[in-house]
Amino acid sequence: MKFQYKFLPFLLISFSINAFCQTQQDTIFAPKAIVPVIIDGSDQDAVWSKTDWKSMDQVWIPYAAKMAKGDFEGKYKVAWDSLYLYVLVQVVDDLISDDHPDPLQNWWDDDCVEVFLDENRSKGDHLKNNNAFAYHISTKYDAIDMDASGKGVNYKNNIMVRMENIGVNTYLWEMAIKIYDASFLASNPEASRVRLTSKKLMGFTIAYCDNDLTTKRENFIGSMFMTATTANDNYITANYFGSCLLVDQPRITQVGLIKTNQDRLVHVFPNPAKNSIRIEKMTDTSENIVIEIRSLTGALVKTCMLANRNISVNISDLNPGVYLLNVSSGNRTQTERLIKQ
Numbered sequence: 001m002k003f004q005y006k007f008l009p010f011l012l013i014s015f016s017i018n019a020f021c022q023t024q025q026d027t028i029f030a031p032k033a034i035v036p037v038i039i040d041g042s043d044q045d046a047v048w049s050k051t052d053w054k055s056m057d058q059v060w061i062p063y064a065a066k067m068a069k070g071d072f073e074g075k076y077k078v079a080w081d082s083l084y085l086y087v088l089v090q091v092v093d094d095l096i097s098d099d100h101p102d103p104l105q106n107w108w109d110d111d112c113v114e115v116f117l118d119e120n121r122s123k124g125d126h127l128k129n130n131n132a133f134a135y136h137i138s139t140k141y142d143a144i145d146m147d148a149s150g151k152g153v154n155y156k157n158n159i160m161v162r163m164e165n166i167g168v169n170t171y172l173w174e175m176a177i178k179i180y181d182a183s184f185l186a187s188n189p190e191a192s193r194v195r196l197t198s199k200k201l202m203g204f205t206i207a208y209c210d211n212d213l214t215t216k217r218e219n220f221i222g223s224m225f226m227t228a229t230t231a232n233d234n235y236i237t238a239n240y241f242g243s244c245l246l247v248d249q250p251r252i253t254q255v256g257l258i259k260t261n262q263d264r265l266v267h268v269f270p271n272p273a274k275n276s277i278r279i280e281k282m283t284d285t286s287e288n289i290v291i292e293i294r295s296l297t298g299a300l301v302k303t304c305m306l307a308n309r310n311i312s313v314n315i316s317d318l319n320p321g322v323y324l325l326n327v328s329s330g331n332r333t334q335t336e337r338l339i340k341q
Ligand SMILES: [Ca+2]
Pocket: 037, 038, 039, 040, 041, 042, 043, 044, 045, 174
């Protein structure tokens, strides 16, 4: 009983996610930093060691293009405390380029990390208002978004950022972002500053604008799957932002059993897994065992049947993230959390 109780908080989070009627398949969980993160372009902070990397691998421009090896690779982590949303981004980029010396000129055409943030996950238009932000954070640490007149504004005071070269063509960006609600005014930012709390749900997507010395953005790579027709719409609307849930503990790294009403039906390994999982029968039931893999919001992503002793299930096509593996046989059920790497 004690073991089951241990995972109750996670179940409650799962249910509360459903209650928010989220549509995103993979909500990212951002753990709380007990000790404030030091923004120095180094990942030697306690919270980073407890936080999983998440992929930034969706090519939005040119849509669904395959990136040449070495041209770009990206991954990121998110954490928080009451004052800041912390973001760590690691990119491989063959050429670092800032061709427009004026930060307010074609800011999307220079190498930059683009952070899309919707403080209250209201979704909706944010092109000429502050319902959400699309910060273009340059290698010079400018942070540009549009104001009400449609002109670029440098919001560099909203973000502390540091980028360090940590290896061959490899860069670590570390940032602390102040969070503001939709009433944000650059003339008095503190009036709209939001203090962050556990269980807060935010709209969040991250991307990289890759320029390789051509004066243009050649590639635009993000963390969320986008359709071909909306792939470049995040700077206009927050409708397609992903979801980020602020949590106290880095629960995402806990693997394994959530609940079972009797003895376990199956054993699943490895977990976390990248390409395939093996599911082995642990019961002598003659009934077939049905296995469903669902997203945290309940969407069915894969189903299979275990008729013999064991099967291997290919999961290489799933996006990295956390899934629920629901196992049932007759009136017996088992739920496990599956982490796809
Ligand atoms: Ca640091």
